[in-house]
Amino acid sequence: KNQVEQSPQSLIILEGKNCTLQCNYTVSPFSNLRWYKQDTGRGPVSLTIMTFSENTKSNGRYTATLDADTKQSSLHITASQLSDSASYICVVSARDAGNNRKLIWGLGTSLAVNP
Amino acid sequence: DSGVTQTPKHLITATGQRVTLRCSPRSGDLSVYWYQQSLDQGLQFLIQYYNGEERAKGNILERFSAQQFPDLHSELNLSSLELGDSALYFCASSTRQVEDTQYFGPGTRLTVL
Numbered sequence: 100k101n102q103v104e105q106s107p108q109s110l111i112i113l114e115g116k117n118c119t120l121q122c123n124y125t126v127s128p129f130s131n132l133r134w135y136k137q138d139t140g141r142g143p144v145s146l147t148i149m150t151f152s153e154n155t156k157s158n159g160r161y162t163a164t165l166d167a168d169t170k171q172s173s174l175h176i177t178a179s180q181l182s183d184s185a186s187y188i189c190v191v192s193a194r195d196a197g198n199n200r201k202l203i204w205g206l207g208t209s210l211a212v213n214p
Numbered sequence: 215d216s217g218v219t220q221t222p223k224h225l226i227t228a229t230g231q232r233v234t235l236r237c238s239p240r241s242g243d244l245s246v247y248w249y250q251q252s253l254d255q256g257l258q259f260l261i262q263y264y265n266g267e268e269r270a271k272g273n274i275l276e277r278f279s280a281q282q283f284p285d286l287h288s289e290l291n292l293s294s295l296e297l298g299d300s301a302l303y304f305c306a307s308s309t310r311q312v313e314d315t316q317y318f319g320p321g322t323r324l325t326v327l
Contacts, residue, residue, distance in 0.1 A: 122232025131313055142216065142304050143257070152228035155234045188257070200312045201270060 103205040122189030130192035218319035239307030
């Protein structure tokens with residue numbers, strides 16, 4: 100069964116600290132993996148997209164890694180800011196039994212950055 | 215601003231009623247997606263339309279329906295509303311494929327009393 104699992108479920112860190120969020124997936128065949136940031140009450144915004152051949156991709160203070168062999172991805176946030184407080188969602192693209200593309204959404208990690 | 219607009223922003227109604235949520239995609243985007251997000255829950259994919267045709271269905275109830283019009287705007291119709299339908303409903307659009315970056319609207323917060 101295609102699944103995306105994220106950990107931890109929630110995380111609290113102090114402003115200025117780094118953190119790493121995890122995403123494990125059991126999706127096959129794999130097409131790409133995205134990380135979205137969702138501020139409370141607002142729509143998600145895409146941070147990064149990674150295909151099978153990419154290991155690392157950065158977007159400012161956000162760095163995503165992908166290990167397609169172990170089916171794991173991580174999102175590293177450097178020098179956190181209060182505005183980083185949000186839910187971070189991992190989304191994996193796959194194909195269903197009818198060879199149609201579909202997205203598998205994780206439940207997200209809720210990050211709180213405290214002053 | 216993602217370029218995706220949704221109306222209304224808030225909607226309060228009673229059980230058993232019917233409501234319509236509206237979405238206008240980004241200029242040039244052909245795909246529209248609808249999602250439901252209940253309080254403190256993950257996003258639940260409901261349905262996707264591509265250039266006026268239904269492309270994919272997720273966990274959409276039979277009481278819910280949607281359509282995409284020739285001008286590419288979309289409407290989500292929710293009928294026989296129940297308390298449990300209270301949620302944020304997001305519309306997103308993308309250029310073509312489901313793997314393309316999806317741009318989300320601000321959402322419609324539905325409260326069923």
